[in-house]
Amino acid sequence: MTEPLNNIQSFDPFNENRPLRILIVEDSDLDVELIRLKLKKEFNFIDEVVYDEKAYSKTIEVFNPDIILSDYSMPQFNGLEALKILKASKIQRPFIIVTGAIDEETAVHCIKEGADDYLLKDRLTRLPAAIRQSIKQKRIAVEKEIASIDLEFSHLRLRDLLNRLEWIRDDEKKRISLEIHDQLGQELTASKLGLFYLKQQIENKDKSVERKENISKKINELIELSSNTIKTVRRIAHQLRPVILDDLGLIPALEWMIKNFNENTDISWRLVADINSLEFSDKFTTAAFRIIQETLTNVIRHSNAESCIVSITKDKQGLFFTIKDNGVGFDLALARVSDKLGLFGIEERIKPWNGVLKINTGKDSGSEVIVTFPLNLLKN
Numbered sequence: 001m002t003e004p005l006n007n008i009q010s011f012d013p014f015n016e017n018r019p020l021r022i023l024i025v026e027d028s029d030l031d032v033e034l035i036r037l038k039l040k041k042e043f044n045f046i047d048e049v050v051y052d053e054k055a056y057s058k059t060i061e062v063f064n065p066d067i068i069l070s071d072y073s074m075p076q077f078n079g080l081e082a083l084k085i086l087k088a089s090k091i092q093r094p095f096i097i098v099t100g101a102i103d104e105e106t107a108v109h110c111i112k113e114g115a116d117d118y119l120l121k122d123r124l125t126r127l128p129a130a131i132r133q134s135i136k137q138k139r140i141a142v143e144k145e146i147a148s149i150d151l152e153f154s155h156l157r158l159r160d161l162l163n164r165l166e167w168i169r170d171d172e173k174k175r176i177s178l179e180i181h182d183q184l185g186q187e188l189t190a191s192k193l194g195l196f197y198l199k200q201q202i203e204n205k206d207k208s209v210e211r212k213e214n215i216s217k218k219i220n221e222l223i224e225l226s227s228n229t230i231k232t233v234r235r236i237a238h239q240l241r242p243v244i245l246d247d248l249g250l251i252p253a254l255e256w257m258i259k260n261f262n263e264n265t266d267i268s269w270r271l272v273a274d275i276n277s278l279e280f281s282d283k284f285t286t287a288a289f290r291i292i293q294e295t296l297t298n299v300i301r302h303s304n305a306e307s308c309i310v311s312i313t314k315d316k317q318g319l320f321f322t323i324k325d326n327g328v329g330f331d332l333a334l335a336r337v338s339d340k341l342g343l344f345g346i347e348e349r350i351k352p353w354n355g356v357l358k359i360n361t362g363k364d365s366g367s368e369v370i371v372t373f374p375l376n377l378l379k380n
């Protein structure tokens with residue numbers, strides 16, 4: 001089963017309409033004042049100042065800074081240690097070393113360890129620009145990470161979906177081979193035995209009326225058995241793929257499904273369709289049928305509805321499937337992050353035709369599933 005992976009919060013402090021939170025790691029009061037002075041004109045901000053490890057670790061958690069400005073070396077603490085603690089905390093925040101003096105090698109080392117920038121205290125004019133730049137870079141890095149985790153999550157779900165399809169296929173194969181073996185096999189064996197019986201009766205010299213009647217009775221039995229066998233073959237073929245879909249197209253196949261549901265569920269179903277369903281490609285017809293089948297199965301399994309209307313309409317904008325039930329509704333956000341595959345499978349299935357899935361629902365307000373396709377690809 002796939003669990004959602006994404007616990008990373010997005011990071012966009014300039015967009016949040018609040019003072020910027022700056023954590024200053026500095027032991028010199030004078031330097032703190034100089035930094036504040038440089039930032040006063042540029043930012044609306046609040047700050048916290050720390051200069052030892054304990055206060056730093058705690059402040060990262062409690063103050064939740066947007067950016068950290070750290071001196072490189074202090075009597076009890078240094079910039080690299082501060083950087084390591086930040087990394088270990090998994091809180092992704094920009095970190096700028098602001099130092100009195102730093103040789104180039106140390107500066108490179110700090111950047112390698114994950115500092116976003118470094119600058120010298122006698123060049124503080126660059127500080128506001130450095131803050132803006134490193135916040136922007138961090139925001140982009142966090143967005144990228146979220147996107148790549150989302151991508152990984154959807155790969156995992158796709159894998160689940162494939163596994164499930166494989167499983168369903170295997171299950172279907174098993175069921176159908178059982179039916180072929182048990183049902184069809186039995187019927188054909190009975191026909192064969194009947195034919196043997198007939199052969200014996202015909203070869204027999206005794207041509208009495210009684211014998212003739214027996215033969216005629218057996219032939220009638222065999223005719224009936226053949227009709228049943230034809231039905232069985234049809235039923236098995238139907239299970240493989242509703243033949244009606246091939247012969248008559250989407251709408252008759254849906255009518256057949258809805259009729260079946262009206263007879264076998266407590267929900268009152270209605271199909272409203274006003275299109276010529278033969279104009280679509282076989283591939284699209286099958287996908288459309290499966291999409292609607294999954295949506296209706298959800299209505300049966302989850303909605304507790306009394307009625308459901310399925311409407312298929314077409315205009316210049318596209319083809320629309322709307323499935324509306326008057327049931328209990330659901331929390332869409334929860335359903336999307338669950339490890340369930342039905343809705344996810346629909347989203348995957350509609351992609352080749354640039355379909356769009358929209359769901360209107362809420363607790364106790366029924367559900368409306370709308371799938372829209374632009375018309376240009378439906379013949380492919």
Ligand SMILES: Nc1ncnc2c1ncn2[C@@H]1O[C@H](COP(=O)(O)OP(=O)(O)OP(=O)(O)O)[C@@H](O)[C@H]1O
Nearest residue numbers: 298299302303327329330335340341342343344367
């Ligand atoms: N018409 C509906 N009415 C109420 N709840 C629904 C409806 N359709 C979907 N849901 C909710 O959305 C969830 C996700 O649906 P989805 O089809 O993805 O999964 P599922 O049906 O639970 O399992 P499966 O993966 O077998 O399809 C469901 O578990 C259910 O809670």
Ligand SMILES: [Mg+2]
Nearest residue numbers: 294298342343
């Ligand atoms: Mg489902």
